[in-house]
Amino acid sequence: MKRRSIIIVTLLIVTLMLSGCLVQDDSKTMMGSEEKSDVKEKAQEITNDFFKYNTYDSTAENQYSAQELIDLFSQNPSNNPLEIISISGARTTKKPMSQLKEELYNKEALFEAFEAQLSNDKFDYTSYKLTFDYKTIFVDDDIQEYTAHYRVQFQVFESINGEKISTPEGVPDGVTDNGVITFDLVNENRGWKIDKMVIDFQEIGSIELN
Numbered sequence: 735m736k737r738r739s740i741i742i743v744t745l746l747i748v749t750l751m752l753s754g755c756l757v758q759d760d761s762k763t764m765m766g767s768e769e770k771s772d773v774k775e776k777a778q779e780i781t782n783d784f785f786k787y788n789t790y791d792s793t794a795e796n797q798y799s800a801q802e803l804i805d806l807f808s809q810n811p812s813n814n815p816l817e818i819i820s821i822s823g824a825r826t827t828k829k830p831m832s833q834l835k836e837e838l839y840n841k842e843a844l845f846e847a848f849e850a851q852l853s854n855d856k857f858d859y860t861s862y863k864l865t866f867d868y869k870t871i872f873v874d875d876d877i878q879e880y881t882a883h884y885r886v887q888f889q890v891f892e893s894i895n896g897e898k899i900s901t902p903e904g905v906p907d908g909v910t911d912n913g914v915i916t917f918d919l920v921n922e923n924r925g926w927k928i929d930k931m932v933i934d935f936q937e938i939g940s941i942e943l944n
Contacts (some may be wrong), residue, residue, distance in 0.1 A: 740824040757870045770877045776883050776926045777919055780806060781870055784928075785888070790845060792852055798845050800838035808865065808920055808927040819934040863893045882919040882926070887941050888912060905939040912941035 765773075766885040787803045808817055814828035829837070852860060868888040876883040890911035892899045898908030920929040 748755050760911045765877070765879060769879070770874060773879075773882050773921075773926075774872050777872070777877075777884060777917065778870055780919065780926060781868070781886055781917065785866045785868055786904065788864075789866065790862070792845075792849055792862045798842055800835075801843040803838055804835055806928050807834070808922060808929050809924070810922075812930040813917075813926070815928065815930050817930070817932040819932065821935050821937060823934075861893045861895055862898075863891075864944045865891045865893075867891065867943055881929075882917070882921075884917055886917065887943060888915060889941055889943060901938070909938060912936060912938055914941070 784803070784806055787799065787806070790798055812833055813830065815831055816829040816834050818827045818829075820826070852862075866888055870887050871885045871887065875886070889906070889909050891908040892907060892910045899907055899910055901907055915931060916932040916934070917928060918930040919926050
């Protein structure tokens, strides 16, 4: 009788464990198309903000803010929230959040100094502009309730005095860099934030945005 009781209790525990796992998995992974669309919409908004905050125009006032970029990231991100892969994968640089913050603030100060030099005719040109073109690629299986993984193809355009920088034959005018960014987002109490991003620079002209 005692052995039978032990078997019944064991079966009950196993049944509860299995049913608990199944219920939990369903709640996390069973998302409808409308829910996935909502996540994609938020991810696209973060992507748009990322490129918007990285855009630079020396003729505009107070248009670059390091803090706005920092606020896009999770405050408890992966060990290295930013990873940069150079062309041909020759070198990979990983940056912790502390380093990322420091570099963004330094970049803001550099832009301010650059603008001051422009206004004092320190260069043989009077304006500089940095813009982006990009395309977001989603895969439904990578969009979940609390995480989102997706890729963005991008091109970098630079112009001086309103004219695009000349580029090699076969490369669109003004394109000085291109590549693919992989975004990993997390849904936390502050909303959707960037947990990690990998910027993979590729040969100029290899990225076509159609």
